[in-house]
Amino acid sequence: MYPEVIIHNTVSLDHAVRGFEIDLGLHYGALLALEPGAVLAGSATARSGIELFTDVNETETEADRHRPEVRPDDPRPVCVIVDSKGILKDLLHFYRNMEHTKDVIVLVSEATPEDYLDYLREREYPFIRRGKDRVDLKGAIRELGERFGISRVVSDTGPDLNDVLIREGIADTISLIVHPVVVGEGEKKLFGRAGGRTALELRKAVPLEQGTVHLVYAVKK
Template identity: 45%
Template sequence: MIPKLIVHNSISLDGSTTGFEANLDIHYKLLSSYLPDAIIVGSNTAKTGTQFFCETIPPEEESDFRKPEIQPDDPRAYWLIADSRGILEGLLHVFRRSDYGKDVIVLVSEKTPEGYINYLKERNYDFIRAGADRVNIRHALEIANERYGFELIASDSGGVLNSILLEHGLVEEISLIINPVIVGKNGTNLFRTLEKSDIRLELLKNQIVEKQCVHLVYRVLKE
């Protein structure tokens, strides 16, 4: 079974994910309100996102090689990071240390470098191998449901991964925080690589948050 998937993102009024400073308190407060079992992120978004957790990447410590102790009542989600090329080698401990997630589970493919697989094993990171070249997201989500019992996953990623999720019909809801800013021509569209057109949506919720932002939630209508 594939878990329910919600795309969650903060964007400008003209649909950009970059070129402005998002309110992370609002972003993560609304994201956590869904109580997702895991938050799926693409490797490029994750690499860029390390700057939000720390100004410079700290060196690894002995504790970074061990799984964190997780309490049964811990409400936080797991990080589910798609990284078939291993670009996060040397960076994953930033996510393991963060207060926003329980621990990291990495999605890899058959072509993922063995050096990166060894890096994951040495540090006791769980990983899901699905797909020949790139990660087969549908298969990976099925495994995540079977292995960990994940029933709800939220995507907190950029345009590439979100487009893939929509292309494959995996998204059930889209949650957008509209920020009061227009980025213009230098913006990065939320679904910039999406080739599928005419995806129909149904508005479920619209709410003003913090007097400035608007939270919109849509259901993705199935064909």
């Protein structure tokens, strides 16, 4: 079983992902309405989330070193983080303790440092090792479905990982919360390095608060 993959993001009218005030309530309300089995993020986005919203100096407790019980009837998604370089070593407990996720799974590659793999094993973080120099994202997502029974993956991450999802033909759907603002030059744009032309089919356009719009497109393959 290969999971359905949905790219979800909040952007300005000119597709900037920063440089304007994001309505987190709208963003995560729309994300959870997609009913993800897993929420996918890159390690840089995950680390910046820790730095923005938590005390990065908060050390892990003994309980943080053990995988919590995962109940089959728990409706919360798992948090899946792509971290081939191991930059979240000693930081993953922040995600383990998040109330809206039930587990943390890490995607790594053959090039991932061995001490990071030891850190994952010692703390009982499930991980998927695919790819030589970087994570084979298509293969890793397939394994998410096969090993963990995940049928829908929704990305909540920055442009780099989303570009890969488009460039490698992984994404099935694009969900965008568009804010009525033009950021202009100097900010990174979504899909700036997504490769060649990708045809889309509009599935939904819903006006939201204060001029924002929720757009949902199917990716034509």
